[in-house]
Amino acid sequence: MAVNASRRIALLLTVVTLLLVSLAPWGPIETRSFEHLSPTVYWGFNAFLILLGLGSFATAYRLWSGNTSALLAAIVAGVLYIAVYGLDLAGIFPTSPDAMPPLLLAIEIVDTALAVVLVVYSYWVWNRATPRRGRAETRAS
Template sequence: MHRTLSLLLLLSGLGLSILVPGGPIETRDFSHISPIILALFNSYLTVLGVGSFMLAYFCFQRQRWAFKATVLAGLSYLWVYAIDLARVFPTSPTPMPTALEVVEILGVLLALPMSIIATRLACSQPLSMSTGRAAGSERALILVSGALLFVLSACIILFATLAAMGRL
């Protein structure tokens, strides 16, 4: 089940990543929304997307904390897609493209089993779960990776916010 969960996280992260404003699917205009609100929402979405890739690795490694975090990620995907599909937020005078609606429905269909599987794994206590600490070289790799992900995330947030405002 942990492998399935990792796959669901990867697919969810990929699905969300193709929905970046200014990309091929998210073409709506959000210039009427405050740049601060857009930046905060894009930050949340970026953390969710990038975090999904990281969680996929740790779920594959059977880290109990990652199963618990994935429950929150699954619920976050459900929430994000539900408020958009229900036309609650973000609203736009531009209609939702059909491709966007299809990807978001698929996102909901991935998030439901993700949440269920993560809950089961978080509540169970398999004997084979890794609990060891990272070695020195592993810690260094994690720190460098984290720094690179931070820079990448900042660039994604800036791009998505400017694109959503129609400034690209």
């Protein structure tokens, strides 16, 4: 795998993660109220997002170092970002009685698109870096 591809994926993953970090609750962008959620659900979801962010930064570091085994982790992280934003944009989870601010909506749409690019590009690089096994084998009659 080319070092440049690995570093591009690392940078893309870092941008996706930083956009998530910018949406911290009670910040200037995420102003919706989630008081109706139980503390277990609220803090469980926040713990998931924190672990996703920290894992993404660790994966980006490994990718920047040229570690090809981190490509699969980048794909998984990208899929998780798509799921998180997809559920929020669809109004499934987390729900809020407050309307989604326009800036939050814009960031979530942009970050979802970047996460899709992350998944597709990471998969493409991973597929090229992974040896093809079993294709030269023939069936015994």
